[in-house]
C-alpha cells in the first residue's frame with residue numbers, strides 16, 4: 001500500500017506493508033535516522049516524533065495511520081548554525097552524553113513547552129517520564145527544558 005505523508009514540511013510517499021511502523025518508514029524509507037529505536041515496545045521514548053503537532057512514540061504507530069498527516073522529526077527542527085531553542089538549550093546545559101535519547105527527549109519536550117503550562121522541575125520530570133536516558137541522570141535535561149521554556153533553570 002502507498003502512504004502519503006508530509007515530513008518536515010515536504011510531501012513524501014512510500015510503499016509500505018500494512019504492519020510497517022512509522023519509525024521504520026522514517027528511518028528506512030526516508031533515511032531520517034535521527035529518530036532512534038531503543039526498545040520497540042513503547043517504553044523508552046527514543047522514537048518520539050510529532051504527528052500533527054503532538055508527540056507520539058513512532059514505534060507504536062503504523063505507517064498507514066500517518067496517511068495524510070504531518071510528521072516532524074528532529075531533522076525538521078533546526079540545523080547546524082540555526083538550532084531550535086530546545087536544541088541550543090541542550091547544548092548549553094550539557095544535557096546529553098551519548099545522545100541516543102536526545103532526539104526523542106527534544107520532541108517530547110516540545111509538547112511540554114507548547115502546552116503553555118507553567119513548567120518547573122517536577123512538571124518537566126513528570127512530562128518526560130516516558131523518555132529514558134541511560135547516561136545523564138536527567139538533571140541537565142530538566143535544566144535544558146526549563147531554559148528553553150524561559151523558566152528559571
Ligand code: FES
Nearest residue numbers: 038039040045059
Ligand atoms: S523505540 Fe519506541 S518507545 Fe522505545
Ligand code: FES
Nearest residue numbers: 097101133134135
Ligand atoms: S544521553 Fe545517552 S541515553 Fe541519554
